[in-house]
Amino acid sequence: MIRRFGSPPESGRVYTLRHGAYAILPLGDQVLLTHQSQPYPEFQLPGGGIEPGESPLHALHREVIEETGWTIAAPRRLGAFRRFTFMPDYDIWAEKLCTIYVARPIRRLHDPTEPGHSAIWMPFALAVDALGNPGDQHFLAQF
Template identity: 50%
Template sequence: MRRFGEAIKSGQAYADRPGAYAIIADGAWLLLARTTVRDQTLLLPGGGIDKGEHPLAGLHREVIEETGWRVARPRRLGAYQRYVFMPEYGWWAHKICAVYLCHPVRQLAPPTEPDHFPVWMRATDAAERLSVGAERHFVRRQFRI
């Protein structure tokens, strides 16, 4: 599995943190999550899968929390890993992230996640502007950019 981001810190203990992320596409347009949290301002909607939660259930929950949208027909595109400090939890994580292609259905409500806002953007722009390198990689690969 390909690794993105920071190098592994020697001697640092990491907790495994599985996650699911969505490329939500309507033609050449993507639904993304804009946030004012930390240095990551534009993201694929998604996040950590809770213990005992099925990855697809976690994907749907995270998309609703971060965008307010319901999605359909998730198809797994692949996965990547990152080693990163998670300040919201205060620990180091080995993130194992599955990426799914989804189709938007409709917006159910505003996002419930604080400081998250849905934004539509062309895939070509998202491929340059997403905050996480792995997310840019998957968008470029999916849209052959």
């Protein structure tokens, strides 16, 4: 059974299953996060949805580059969690199945290309509380 974080599913609401891959990217005593400005400001673990036909690891590399501008190496799966949420960019209610990895940030190629995203290095001591969802917080705290 995969642990759920956040609000339970609402009775009678239809949810679309969305698989995603997300990364904890440590470097020294800091971790690389992404800050998403829209639809509301939020710090997140870099990552996102796995496209049809795409492998989770390919999605992880793609999403990290889009949201932070950094390349990564040696991703290792830590676990997964579910959360039920509205996704305004897609106008859907989603059951997000979030797989969490830890990886090594290698090189900054450029600024984030994902609109509204900024790459932020944050001390671990601050990052857990700064993250916008309890699943991300749980995995970063466990790491």
